[in-house]
Amino acid sequence: MITGCKTVKFILVTAVALLLFSCRHLPDIQKATDIPVTGGEAGEIKGFFLLNEGNMGSNKATLDYFDYGSGVYMRNIFATLNPGVTRELGDVGNDIKIYGGKLYAVINCSNLVEVMDLKSGKHIAQIPIPNCRYITFDGGYAYVSSYAGPVELDPTSRKGYVAKIDTLTLSEVATCVVGYQPEEMVVNKGKLYVANSGGYRVPNYDHTVSVIDLSSFQVIKNIDVAINLHRMEIDKYGNIYVSSRGDYYDIPSTVSVINSATDEVVDFLELLPCTDMTICGDSLYVYSTSWNNFTQSNTVSYAIYDVKQKMVVSRNFITDGTEKEITVPSGIAVNPETKEIFIADAKDYVTPGMLYCFTKEGKKKWQVSTGDIPAHIAFTTKELK
């Protein structure tokens, strides 16, 4: 039995040696990085938040903050500010907006809206909403569009809905079923307009904008617009701009205009393809990356449409050639005070993107590396402490 003892001894020695392997150190909390990008500037607008979407299934939605006062870009601040929030910001950040001292981030594949304190960035609450897409606000309520409406007998024809959330209690108080796969929304004079895409029903896209009366929270009208609707902006004259993604084959992307007084389509901007847009004063800033299945290439354009003159006044608002550095634009914003233009570049979607800041004349001011798929920007008049 001598060898048997040796075996036992060997096992013991091995076991002890292996105890050394047994405890692995824990992963660190993700650290925010401060990147000075430009000189400090004073103004009403103190900064902006940028939500990086992160590739689906990677739990890599991140939040960045730019501080105008110091000119410092703070990358990936959420986990540092909120180390106790399980699994950080979540999977696929789809929208970010500010309302009443709170910051709301819609995290699509985490099926929740993350609510933070605007001044501190600290987590306040998470509101579970399955397959939530975009958020807008009116009269003390948040409205969140969601793909995940009630399932009818035929699971392929499943409508989306808009959830009404009390911004004081941060809980859902009502829902309203709209069209298929609803996307962006605008609110005007007691009515909410939501663009229905029907993106999951190829080739039977939705083509309507649902109009919800906010007092009754019922759909009062469906406006026939164009297929596969997505973005929505409203100008100061009450005109609503709705983008259609087209079908990626024969039908190109376009923008339609709805008069919110009559709730009818009054204009069809056939030559204004739109991936994303933002309005500032009378200028509607539109960029478009249209992927053509036949040519297998992207056509990128950066246009300004003057909503007063009702005409395209620029076909390339980037005037210094920087557009050649941009691979795939993935977000747009204009500082309402300085009119600086921001364009985000997603690059290959799985490595950090880039944010470009342009002067109102379209000349590059600075650029900074962001998180993965930078896409949504919210300006704040309160400095993040």
Added chain:
Amino acid sequence: MRYLKRFIVLGCFCSLFSSAIVSAQSRDSLYTLDTNRYNTLSTVKVVAERMVKEVMPVQVLSGAQLQKLSAYSVADAVRYFAGVQIKDYGGIGGLKTVNIRSLGSQHVGVFYDGIELGNAQNGVVDLGRFSLDNMEAISLYNGQKSAIFQPAKDFASANAVYMQTKVPLFAPGKRSNFNFGVKGGSFGAINPSALWEQKLSERVSLSASTEYMYTNGRFKFTYQTKGGYDTTQRRHNGDVRMERAEVALFGVTNDGEWRVKGYFYDSERGYPGASVREEPGKFRHQDRQWDDNFFLQASWREKISDFYSLMLNGKYAYDYLHYLSDPREDVSTMYVNNHYRQQEGYFSLANLFNFTKWWSASLSNDFQWNKLNADLADFVYPNRYSLYSAVSTSLSLNRLKLQASLLHTFIKDKTNLESSNRSKFTPSAVLSYRPLNGVDLEFRSFYKKVFRMPTFNDLYYTTIGNKSLKPEKATQYDIGVIYRKSFKEGWLRGLEAQLDGYYNIIEDKIVALPTSNQFRWTMLNFGKVKIKGLDALLQTMVKTGEVDWTLRASYTFQRAEDVTDKTSQWYKGQIPYIPRHSGTAVVSADYRGWNFNYSFIYTGERYDSVANIPENYQLPWYTSDIGVSKSFYFGTKGVESKVLRVTLEVNNIFNQQYEVVQCYPMPGTNFKIKLNFIL
């Protein structure tokens, strides 16, 4: 140890184990397999003998060595080879694909009993689906098999994994063998299996094997950060049910052999999905998948004369896949209900010409047809016709061996919209040299160029597919050395060491990354990757008194740089999921029917993106598995023909919480009990 939690063994049971003592993989590669009755030396010795003929780098796990590993599937066993990374989505049912020398899983040819397992749809084979129960040997070849007498397709992949199932062998006077097994344990797993081997005549024998497996796939996992959150959750919807049945006939002819095999596999599984931030318990992932795989394959090899030998191979395969994502089960999901049907027809003729004792040449021609039907919108119903032709020659001089081959690939794709042709020549060259007489030391080197076609999914998957994808080209350079020695006396009985350095270049690399679940991918043209690597393997046999030890260790170094774009911020970043350092160690001890086995796997730090920044950092992981088994022999003294074996395995004994693929947690400590009855 504070993370070590108590687990309950939910069942107990075991696996099938063959009584095969001697097995013929082919007539010229006879080698002994051991089942505890023969000491481990014999295995290694004879495997080593077989490897003398090899000029390409090869690693083999076979017989008892294979069965002793705490492994659920072929994928778990392949982890012990140098140069290999397994992409494992966690749990018994999670997708497991093999990536060799950073070339990517689609550059690995997977062969089942000599004929390649195809998947024209996505080009990868899930090695997690092949159980070890009826496996005799698993071999990994870098480049290609050393033999030139093989189908043209065997020349067509950058690396190859050969799975060899058990071949019926009968002890003198025996006409039938039976092997019943059952295993079970954690994850509510139960896995009964049976094998029947029958000698039909002196020249023909039959083998039939079947198994059933069910697991609820549930396990707990923890996510924790230093000073931050600490959450323990449970993996749901990872259940798997599968049945496998195989029937094969083996025949011997005057100067050759033939085989016919029918294979059937049926399964249903849930997809637990990426584990991301969510309101706990609010939404359940309920995606499901059903698979049916059937194939019938036959091969015949005959030495017609000293000058000429011929080999015929044929196969028909049908694969059915049904994927369902139903919002009635999970409100957060969108409705997806797709059926995919793939067919493959394959025929190969290989000819070997022996001009002299030291010079031979071969000519092989393969034809393959693939077809994919799917109920997707705008689907193009692709058909692919592939013609592979290979000429090769082998020179075997005194100490020098040379091989060269040239493969021509012609591929015609036909969809309901258009058709396209692709044609390409790819060469390979192999050299090996033994500098000293009587010393088993051999230097070897190979060069190989290969390309892989984009798969049907790469090209035609609705919305994701990209018809403009270029084929992916791989060039491999390898230089290595192998040394073997066995001893009759002393404590050291055997030694084998292999060391290979390599340099690979991939151009026009196509990369698929999973999106919301393993089944949906994002296509990327990654461009160019340069890989410098080192594979080291050491195996020793030690005898101390009555205890026989086998010690096996492997180490892999890989520097896989993305060199697509010089202007990119991430130029020369290590490509996703490839650690610079990884290694394995296996210690096995046999003593009077007892076996103790310890296996250790280490995977160094990695990044889940080519942007090698802290946000994409993945901690190293390392797991320790132990197994103890005892064999009881029954029957007449000296010719014990009945064996009962009981095995207990504890995997991940330190309960490390880790991920191989980001957001797909791996199980902590888990148990398995196996019972085998061989008669």
